[in-house]
Amino acid sequence: MNMKYDSIFAPLDLGFTSLPNRIVMGSMHTGLEERRGGMKSLASFYEQRAKEGVGLIVTGGVAPNIAGWLGPFGITLNRRAKVPKHRIVTEAVHRQGGKICMQILHAGRYGFHPFVVAPSAIKSPISKFRPFRMPGWYVKKTIRDFGRAARLAKEAGYDGVEIMGSEGYLINQFIVRHTNRREDEWGGSYANRMRFPMEVVKEVRRQVGEEFIVIYRISLIDLVPDGSTWEEVVLLAKELEKCGVTMFNSGIGWHESRVPTIASMVPQGAFVGLSARLKKQVKVPVIASNRMNDPDFVAQVLEDGQADVVSMARPFLADPAFVSKTKQGQIHNINPCIACNQSCLDRIFRRQVVGCLVNPLTGTEMWDIPKAVRAPLKIAVVGGGPAGLSFAVTAAQRGHQVSLFERAPSVGGQFLLASAIPGKDTYQKSIDYFENRLKALGVGVECNTSLTPERAKEEGFERIVLATGVKPRIPDFPGVDAPHVLDYITAIRHPERIGLRVAIIGAGGIGYDVAELLTHPGGDTPTSLRSFFRFWGIDPEVQMSGGLVEPIHPPAGTLRQVYLLQRSKGKPGAKLGKTTGWIHRLTLRKRGVKTLTGVVYHRITPEGLEYSQEEEKHFLPVDSIIICAGQLPETSLFATLEPTGIPIYIIGGAKDASGLDAERAIRQGFRLAMEMD
Numbered sequence: 088m089n090m091k092y093d094s095i096f097a098p099l100d101l102g103f104t105s106l107p108n109r110i111v112m113g114s115m116h117t118g119l120e121e122r123r124g125g126m127k128s129l130a131s132f133y134e135q136r137a138k139e140g141v142g143l144i145v146t147g148g149v150a151p152n153i154a155g156w157l158g159p160f161g162i163t164l165n166r167r168a169k170v171p172k173h174r175i176v177t178e179a180v181h182r183q184g185g186k187i188c189m190q191i192l193h194a195g196r197y198g199f200h201p202f203v204v205a206p207s208a209i210k211s212p213i214s215k216f217r218p219f220r221m222p223g224w225y226v227k228k229t230i231r232d233f234g235r236a237a238r239l240a241k242e243a244g245y246d247g248v249e250i251m252g253s254e255g256y257l258i259n260q261f262i263v264r265h266t267n268r269r270e271d272e273w274g275g276s277y278a279n280r281m282r283f284p285m286e287v288v289k290e291v292r293r294q295v296g297e298e299f300i301v302i303y304r305i306s307l308i309d310l311v312p313d314g315s316t317w318e319e320v321v322l323l324a325k326e327l328e329k330c331g332v333t334m335f336n337s338g339i340g341w342h343e344s345r346v347p348t349i350a351s352m353v354p355q356g357a358f359v360g361l362s363a364r365l366k367k368q369v370k371v372p373v374i375a376s377n378r379m380n381d382p383d384f385v386a387q388v389l390e391d392g393q394a395d396v397v398s399m400a401r402p403f404l405a406d407p408a409f410v411s412k413t414k415q416g417q418i419h420n421i422n423p424c425i426a427c428n429q430s431c432l433d434r435i436f437r438r439q440v441v442g443c444l445v446n447p448l449t450g451t452e453m454w455d456i457p458k459a460v461r462a463p464l465k466i467a468v469v470g471g472g473p474a475g476l477s478f479a480v481t482a483a484q485r486g487h488q489v490s491l492f493e494r495a496p497s498v499g500g501q502f503l504l505a506s507a508i509p510g511k512d513t514y515q516k517s518i519d520y521f522e523n524r525l526k527a528l529g530v531g532v533e534c535n536t537s538l539t540p541e542r543a544k545e546e547g548f549e550r551i552v553l554a555t556g557v558k559p560r561i562p563d564f565p566g567v568d569a570p571h572v573l574d575y576i577t578a579i580r581h582p583e584r585i586g587l588r589v590a591i592i593g594a595g596g597i598g599y600d601v602a603e604l605l606t607h608p609g610g611d612t613p614t615s616l617r618s619f620f621r622f623w624g625i626d627p628e629v630q631m632s633g634g635l636v637e638p639i640h641p642p643a644g645t646l647r648q649v650y651l652l653q654r655s656k657g658k659p660g661a662k663l664g665k666t667t668g669w670i671h672r673l674t675l676r677k678r679g680v681k682t683l684t685g686v687v688y689h690r691i692t693p694e695g696l697e698y699s700q701e702e703e704k705h706f707l708p709v710d711s712i713i714i715c716a717g718q719l720p721e722t723s724l725f726a727t728l729e730p731t732g733i734p735i736y737i738i739g740g741a742k743d744a745s746g747l748d749a750e751r752a753i754r755q756g757f758r759l760a761m762e763m764d
């Protein structure tokens with residue numbers, strides 16, 4: 088074991104039981120829960136993580152009754168008949184010596200179905216259903232339902248439960264005035280508003296006895312108006328401790344909050360300070376959470392005593408062996424989560440099964456095992472972007488003899504470009520991971536090199552995989568070849584060539600990324616914690632209710648003036664991810680970026696851009712124009728290499744550049760490598 092990570096691997100004594108280490112796999116809905124036969128897949132998914140040594144797993148939220156569903160027919164534990172299917176999960180985890188708690192989550196007004204209930208009949212901005220106000224008798228019944236769910240969880244073999252008291256779900260809705268306007272014993276004074284969580288915890292404890300883990304996820308900062316103050320958070324924690332909580336987990340921000348809390352631009356461990364402050368106020372262990380994926384950072388948080396345990400969810404999708412690799416000091420072999428949300432949370436919101444952009448094996452690791460090949464082939468991979476890297480790693484892992492050729496000075500392709508955008512520096516870690524894997528697997532990598540037909544023949548390659556990616560699409564209108572017009576690749580590599588007034592043609596993911604880079608107050612340097620808090624109006628002391636203060640934005644005229652244009656009339660950036668698009672749109676608005684839609688481009692002059700909107704002609708005086716108008720496949724090498732007669736396979740953007748998609752590229756590379764014999 089690597090001593091540097093001793094703080095992670097110190098067991099945690101909970102009195103009646105102990106955790107083998109300080110890492111919790113945090114709750115995350117997988118979408119498997121509601122599928123036919125999904126609990127078996129879920130069992131395999133958790134079993135794999137338990138096998139790799141995670142100290143404790145917390146399941147995705149399970150409703151204690153139908154009104155508590157997140158969506159129609161969401162997973163519910165309200166009858167003994169449902170216990171056996173949960174047992175499949177608990178037995179799988181226990182087989183590997185792991186521990187697992189079931190999260191009890193009542194969605195309250197966040198439910199997306201017609202039976203939603205809440206303390207008051209106030210509609211949430213993220214569900215179209217107005218909730219029914221819970222009558223007093225029904226509040227008491229709901230408390231009993233929480234207790235019943237916990238008791239059934241114990242019968243199903245869970246080691247404990249986590250009561251979801253944060254992120255704006257039902258319990259949180261009772262606590263704050265933002266959603267609780269009642270005047271009976273469940274509303275009004277703070278003492279009345281915290282009665283619901285206290286009664287829930289007491290009832291749960293009553294039904295499960297003393298020797299059962301009860302985690303309470305407490306909202307440390309609501310990030311909504313009329314949320315709790317720090318004084319109220321501490322008061323609640325102290326009362327809940329008396330009611331029988333074993334550990335507190337940290338909840339950060341309501342889902343309806345317009346402040347990012349886990350996306351890639353949130354600095355590593357941004358909210359750990361709040362967990363540290365709670366830890367000073369309570370005797371039971373405190374779990375820190377949100378936006379941590381770096382084992383060194385996690386070890387430091389634990390060593391500094393800022394928390395007793397650290398919870399991570401997405402990093403376990405990217406790499407199920409996060410814990411075991413850390414234990415062995417194999418940090419460089421951890422596949423890092425890049426916090427993109429693209430294949431996990433965005434999919435969950437579309438009611439699909441969770442995946443991971445950087446790990447095509449997520450959820451299928453137990454049976455999708457790369458098999459050794461009987462007759463290794465000599466394979467040339469041309470292009471070291473996500474598709475080529477993914478193919479090369481899996482093919483080499485299966486025993487093929489792989490060489491990779493990259494025309495640029497280093498591998499990474501579109502990931503390398505992305506890593507230059509502020510807040511996306513983790514993309515470089517992903518490239519580092521692939522490079523380390525290639526090295527360990529003995530894949531020869533030649534940069535600044537394009538494979539020639541002569542060399543392909545000389546070296547006796549038996550297969551060629553063309554993963555040469557994409558080239559920017561350059562629209563055809565007068566002036567696009569002027570020196571002040573740059574494609575996005577040049578713009579990202581050389582922001583110093585760009586003037587103070589900029590028009591970006593194309594408001595897709597890359598247009599937004601370029602606008603982010605050009606208006607970032609610190610140029611391409613990462614955001615500091617202080618400036619992150621100021622920009623989003625976060626009070627890390629939570630002195631004001633909800634922890635919100637007036638945000639401080641860069642004064643007008645201090646940043647580049649950027650215009651983001653698109654031809655279509657719809658919402659700009661409409662294709663950005665569901666869980667991150669709003670952050671990009673809001674960030675640019677705060678920085679004074681102007682979006683123009685329904686634009687017809689006419690021509691570029693040395694002074695700017697001529698265009699029309701609704702048949703009216705306009706002129707935009709700008710110094711630089713950047714083309715972010717999508718991509719075309721880069722397959723020029725195909726014609727050069729085809730005469731060799733060596734079979735050629737095309738993958739990634741070179742195969743299909745429409746909606747250039749890193750997840751698709753990585754999956755294609757992986758699948759081809761799994762099938763190539």
Ligand code: NAP
Binds near residue numbers: 595
């Ligand atoms: P994109 O999302 O398809 O956007 C291309 C933009 O160019 C659109 O705004 C399109 O809008 C415009 N356009 C297309 N053809 C044009 C033409 N001939 N002339 C002028 N404008 C034209 O492509 P992208 O921005 O290159 O991004 C590629 C992929 O990368 C996306 O699918 C996304 O998944 C991913 N990505 C996402 C993010 C993120 O979510 N933050 C960041 C980077 C990349 P009009 O046709 O309306 O003008």
Ligand code: SF4
Binds near residue numbers: 401426445
């Ligand atoms: Fe992390 Fe993206 Fe994978 Fe989600 S999809 S786990 S955010 S890398």
